[in-house]
Amino acid sequence: MRRVLFGVLFGVLLGVVACHESTASVERGSAEILGTISRDLPAVDSDKARLALVQDAWRREQRFRDAVDPGHLFRATRVEQEEIDHELWTADELYQLGGQIFTLEHTPAHGFGGAHGPTLRRFHLGARGGPDAYACTSCHWRGGLGGAGDAADNAMLLGDGLHQSTTLARNPPALAGIGVREQLAVEMNAQLAAVRDDAITAAAAAGHGVRSKLESKGVGFGYITARTDGTIDTSEIEGLDHDLVIKPFGRKGTLASIRDAAEGELLVHHGMQSTHLVEHADALRIGPDGGADPDGDGIANEIVEGQVTALVAFLALLEVPQEEIPGGGPYFATLWARGRLDFETFGCATCHSPTLVMDDAAYRLPHRDGGPVLELDLASDGATPRIAIEADGTAMVRVYSDFKRHRMGDALAESRGHDGAAADEYITPPLWGVARSRPYLHDGRAPTLEDAILLHGGEAQASRDAYAALDDAGRGPLRVFLTSLVRATRLVTP
Amino acid sequence: MTIRRLAPAAALSLLALGGTSVVPWPGGTPPVDGVVLQQLEEAFELHELERFEEYLEAWERGEDSEHIFVLQEEIDAGSYDLDRMFRRGDALFGHEFRPSDGWGDAATTLPLQRVHDGRRGGLDTFSCAGCHSVGGADGAGSATQNAFFAGDGDASDSALVRNAPAVIGLGFVQALAAEMTIELQLLRDDAVVAAADSGETVHVGLVTKGVSFGAIDVGPDGAIDFDAIEGIDRDLVVKPFGWKGTFSSLRRVIENAAFVHFGMQSHVLALGHEVTPDPEMLGDGPDWFDPDGDGRARELEEGILTAGAVYFALLESPQIIPPGDPALRDRWARGQARFEEVGCGDCHRSELVLVGSTWREWSDTTDAEPVTLNLLSDGEHPKAGPRVQLFSDLKRHDMGPALADPHPEPGSDIPVGTFLTRPLWGLAESPPYLHDGRAATIVDAIVQHGGEATASRDAFVGLPDAAQADLHVFLLSLSRAPRLRVPR
Numbered sequence: 001m002r003r004v005l006f007g008v009l010f011g012v013l014l015g016v017v018a019c020h021e022s023t024a025s026v027e028r029g030s031a032e033i034l035g036t037i038s039r040d041l042p043a044v045d046s047d048k049a050r051l052a053l054v055q056d057a058w059r060r061e062q063r064f065r066d067a068v069d070p071g072h073l074f075r076a077t078r079v080e081q082e083e084i085d086h087e088l089w090t091a092d093e094l095y096q097l098g099g100q101i102f103t104l105e106h107t108p109a110h111g112f113g114g115a116h117g118p119t120l121r122r123f124h125l126g127a128r129g130g131p132d133a134y135a136c137t138s139c140h141w142r143g144g145l146g147g148a149g150d151a152a153d154n155a156m157l158l159g160d161g162l163h164q165s166t167t168l169a170r171n172p173p174a175l176a177g178i179g180v181r182e183q184l185a186v187e188m189n190a191q192l193a194a195v196r197d198d199a200i201t202a203a204a205a206a207g208h209g210v211r212s213k214l215e216s217k218g219v220g221f222g223y224i225t226a227r228t229d230g231t232i233d234t235s236e237i238e239g240l241d242h243d244l245v246i247k248p249f250g251r252k253g254t255l256a257s258i259r260d261a262a263e264g265e266l267l268v269h270h271g272m273q274s275t276h277l278v279e280h281a282d283a284l285r286i287g288p289d290g291g292a293d294p295d296g297d298g299i300a301n302e303i304v305e306g307q308v309t310a311l312v313a314f315l316a317l318l319e320v321p322q323e324e325i326p327g328g329g330p331y332f333a334t335l336w337a338r339g340r341l342d343f344e345t346f347g348c349a350t351c352h353s354p355t356l357v358m359d360d361a362a363y364r365l366p367h368r369d370g371g372p373v374l375e376l377d378l379a380s381d382g383a384t385p386r387i388a389i390e391a392d393g394t395a396m397v398r399v400y401s402d403f404k405r406h407r408m409g410d411a412l413a414e415s416r417g418h419d420g421a422a423a424d425e426y427i428t429p430p431l432w433g434v435a436r437s438r439p440y441l442h443d444g445r446a447p448t449l450e451d452a453i454l455l456h457g458g459e460a461q462a463s464r465d466a467y468a469a470l471d472d473a474g475r476g477p478l479r480v481f482l483t484s485l486v487r488a489t490r491l492v493t494p
Numbered sequence: 495m496t497i498r499r500l501a502p503a504a505a506l507s508l509l510a511l512g513g514t515s516v517v518p519w520p521g522g523t524p525p526v527d528g529v530v531l532q533q534l535e536e537a538f539e540l541h542e543l544e545r546f547e548e549y550l551e552a553w554e555r556g557e558d559s560e561h562i563f564v565l566q567e568e569i570d571a572g573s574y575d576l577d578r579m580f581r582r583g584d585a586l587f588g589h590e591f592r593p594s595d596g597w598g599d600a601a602t603t604l605p606l607q608r609v610h611d612g613r614r615g616g617l618d619t620f621s622c623a624g625c626h627s628v629g630g631a632d633g634a635g636s637a638t639q640n641a642f643f644a645g646d647g648d649a650s651d652s653a654l655v656r657n658a659p660a661v662i663g664l665g666f667v668q669a670l671a672a673e674m675t676i677e678l679q680l681l682r683d684d685a686v687v688a689a690a691d692s693g694e695t696v697h698v699g700l701v702t703k704g705v706s707f708g709a710i711d712v713g714p715d716g717a718i719d720f721d722a723i724e725g726i727d728r729d730l731v732v733k734p735f736g737w738k739g740t741f742s743s744l745r746r747v748i749e750n751a752a753f754v755h756f757g758m759q760s761h762v763l764a765l766g767h768e769v770t771p772d773p774e775m776l777g778d779g780p781d782w783f784d785p786d787g788d789g790r791a792r793e794l795e796e797g798i799l800t801a802g803a804v805y806f807a808l809l810e811s812p813q814i815i816p817p818g819d820p821a822l823r824d825r826w827a828r829g830q831a832r833f834e835e836v837g838c839g840d841c842h843r844s845e846l847v848l849v850g851s852t853w854r855e856w857s858d859t860t861d862a863e864p865v866t867l868n869l870l871s872d873g874e875h876p877k878a879g880p881r882v883q884l885f886s887d888l889k890r891h892d893m894g895p896a897l898a899d900p901h902p903e904p905g906s907d908i909p910v911g912t913f914l915t916r917p918l919w920g921l922a923e924s925p926p927y928l929h930d931g932r933a934a935t936i937v938d939a940i941v942q943h944g945g946e947a948t949a950s951r952d953a954f955v956g957l958p959d960a961a962q963a964d965l966h967v968f969l970l971s972l973s974r975a976p977r978l979r980v981p982r
Contacts, residue, residue: 035520045534045538046527046530046531046534048534049530049531049533049534049537049978050524050530052978053524053525053530053533053976053978054519054524056976057519057520057524057818057976058520060520060815060817060922060970060973061520061817061818061819061822063922063970064817064819064822064826064967064970064971065822067963067966067967067970068822068825068960068963068964068966068967070963105925105926105934105935106934107934107935107938108934108938112934119932120637120640120930120931120932121650122608122638122640122642122650123608123650132637132638133636133637133638134636134637134925134926134934135636137636138636138637138638138639139636139638141627141636141981142627142981142982143981143982144981145981147981149638150619150621150623150624150625150627150639151606151618151619151620151624152608152618152619152624152625152635152638152639153624153636153638153639154605154606154608154638155638156608162649162650162651163648163649163650164607164608164609164648164649164650165648169605169606326545326549328546328549332549332553335553435548436981436982438590439590439620443604443605443606444605444606445604445605445606447590447591447592447597447620447621448590448592449552450555451592472554472555473554475555476552476553476554476555477553479552479553479555480549480552480553482552483548483549483552489541489980490980490981491534491537491978491979491980492978492979492980492981493630493976493977493978493979494629494630494631494633494923494974494976494977
């Protein structure tokens with residue numbers, strides 16, 4: 001008894017010491033680089049080949065290790081936020097850990113699914129979701145790592161759990177370049193907030209309402225009128241929520257950050273519940289059982305904060321799509337150049353704004369528990385090929401989106417709105433890499449670019465009609481141009 | 495279009511990756527440079543070709559559709575060699591079907607219909623490749639790609655949920671099944687003769703390639719008592735395709751898949767419809783040649799069914815690839831022994847011997863000579879050998895109520911809990927597992943076996959952890975050869 005008590009006391013003492021010297025005592029835990037993911041794309045083809053083969057060899061070998069040491073693959077992704085806070089992992093290593101999470105097959109042993117539903121639920125049950133997939137790669141495969149999903153992979157969101165007709169179909173978008181997209185949105189949001197603050201200040205000073213144009217990076221979002229009492233008339237805002245926050249993710253522009261999106265996807269598609277959501281989300285999202293295991297599957301801490309951070313780092317640092325002028329002689333190159341002009345002439349570029357300027361390449365992931373911000377340099381930490389920085393520190397981002405919601409017409413309208421966006425309202429999808437992300441439109445109804453263009457309506461009706469009025473030879477150049485929007489050529493196996 | 499060639503400098507740099515650091519190869523010997531270079535060249539050659547065709551289609555719409563237009567008469571006339579048929583089959587597998595091809599029918603509504611409507615099918619995607627993305631080209635389907643067959647068009651629980659299997663090695667599967675069918679039917683026919691000659695009922699065991707399909711009793715009058723057959727239909731045709739074993743030829747699998755997933759009606763189906771109308775399945779269009787009434791006749795020519803079947807017959811076969819680490823390799827060897835001890839191998843037969851390697855692809859509607867190829871030597875490599883390590887007996891078994899479907903397949907009397915022994919070759923590259931993808935891991939799949947497999951399952955569960963792990967290591971070696979490709 002005395003020994004036990006002594007042991008407890010000793011432990012408490014040790015704990016106190018550990019608290020005081022936490023800086024020194026934090027060490028890497030079970031997370032481990034498996035050799036299956038690489039941030040760099042070798043310049044030489046044979047090195048690309050060798051890299052793909054060695055990664056495949058490690059993929060197989062690590063899988064065997066997982067068989068003799070069950071949970072090995074999962075534990076290798078289990079990085080604690082404290083380790084990241086103490087900079088025990090480089091950006092490159094975080095990328096690899098996040099990539100391991102992205103390619104991991106989740107299993108019930110580590111929290112996949114919940115106790116109150118079937119093993120798989122293809123049509124989501126409200127905000128609880130599925131689960132409908134074992135891995136991110138189930139739906140993000142086309143065109144390479146972090147790619148798009150087929151029509152068959154469509155997520156069927158927010159339904160009754162049983163009937164397709166109750167769901168909202170969402171074709172999985174390609175993820176390459178989303179760090180840059182979030183960064184652009186963050187910068188635009190700061191500018192929009194400044195417009196609002198200036199208007200409020202001006203209205204107070206002037207003693208009458210002040211109407212200001214909401215514009216950022218050349219994109220107009222209508223007008224706000226600040227009243228003298230500091231409130232805002234939002235009735236003239238266009239394509240943006242009244243909080244003036246652009247949410248670049250989700251087909252309807254409803255998710256502000258990669259972290260919000262990724263954490264939500266882990267929850268609804270895999271039933272993998274992050275510790276953060278378990279602490280903060282309501283029972284409709286995470287399940288009725290409460291406590292540390294609201295989905296009742298007997299597993300707590302299914303996804304720890306460090307894993308969320310690593311996954312976000314991977315996604316934010318994913319390669320940036322490329323424009324590849326067609327080879328094979330001058331013929332296609334000429335068509336391509338013509339199509340590039342047509343993209344402007346037809347009016348596509350009005351919404352699919354070809355270039356937005358990013359002012360600052362520092363992607364900042366705020367800490368959710370008072371710790372340090374994780375800062376990633378998109379220009380140097382990103383996977384190859386990265387965003388190119390000009391001499392003045394800005395970057396011309398060929399993203400082909402205005403980050404704004406538009407009405408797309410009755411034919412593309414759904415049965416209901418979603419998170420504040422109207423039934424026919426969608427955020428302009430970026431077209432970079434578009435040739436590697438078929439099928440198209442929010443529910444993947446368009447198998448080819450031609451179909452996608454012709455299905456545009458609403459605000460895009462005039463542009464669509466300009467294209468449709470041409471014969472096939474007249475339409476060809478635009479399609480050739482769009483076909484040049486791809487991702488860097490890489491080798492993979494499988 | 496130019497095929498990229500390797501500069502000599504590139505070959506030298508193979509020795510080191512990223513300058514000075516040599517990447518360690520897990521446990522074994524890295525592939526020799528010549529192999530890497532050849533794979534690289536093949537991958538880029540294919541990529542350049544596909545890229546060129548992509549631009550061609552962008553410039554002149556309809557190019558892709560021409561690639562899948564193949565007349566059987568031209569095949570019969572010898573206009574297509576195996577390479578050309580392979581490319582056409584490959585084009586078919588990757589083709590994004592559009593309404594102008596005949597995708598959908600007159601009543602097609604969007605969005606895509608994930609749950610099929612009875613035998614009419616649904617419209618769940620645009621291409622074969624859309625649901626075979628796991629484990630490489632011509633791979634398996636992920637959980638999200640599950641098909642929902644024969645449902646009410648809306649409710650997931652009204653459908654037969656099917657996870658897409660990988661489509662490599664299928665030529666061997668069809669050929670093995672065809673040999674088994676011939677042998678079983680010979681046994682039956684010999685028994686009919688013997689019974690007639692002897693004037694007495696003849697009891698004959700139906701055993702082929704070491705697999706027993708029960709027995710039949712043949713009366714002197716030729717009447718056959720099928721009560722004792724096991725795991726096969728009364729026609730004694732081994733049908734190795736479909737989770738329940740309902741198709742005997744790749745030709746019909748292609749035709750059916752194109753119909754139920756894309757609404758693409760083959761001309762062969764339409765010709766059958768002319769003779770025996772089947773409006774419930776094909777539609778009630780006014781003209782027999784356009785049953786779905788979408789204004790497109792001959793949506794799939796018979797020749798593309800032939801080219802598609804030839805393509806599948808020419809694809810690589812799954813391979814057994816043991817671990818590199820010597821200790822893991824020991825466990826792999828022990829696991830292989832466990833596989834038989836536990837009884838997995840009773841149904842998942844580790845090997846079926848293929849007697850003839852000649853493949854003949856017969857036309858449905860013409861009386862020309864078949865397309866002939868050699869399964870062992872023609873087409874992609876690596877290939878299975880004559881001892882095909884399939885890990886299946888190609889027989890149906892009862893798997894217990896927990897795995898049973900909600901209802902029988904349309905027009906089928908196969909019990910809801912009965913499935914064909916799933917070939918395990920390529921297993922590691924085809925998660926998730928079981929017919930509806932309900933098992934995330936191989937161990938989950940084993941544990942969920944029931945019915946006839948209950949004893950083996952119990953034996954596995956009763957093994958010490960280490961022995962279970964050995965078996966798991968062995969099963970993870972059932973894989974595919976690494977093949978470089980440019981993702982598209």
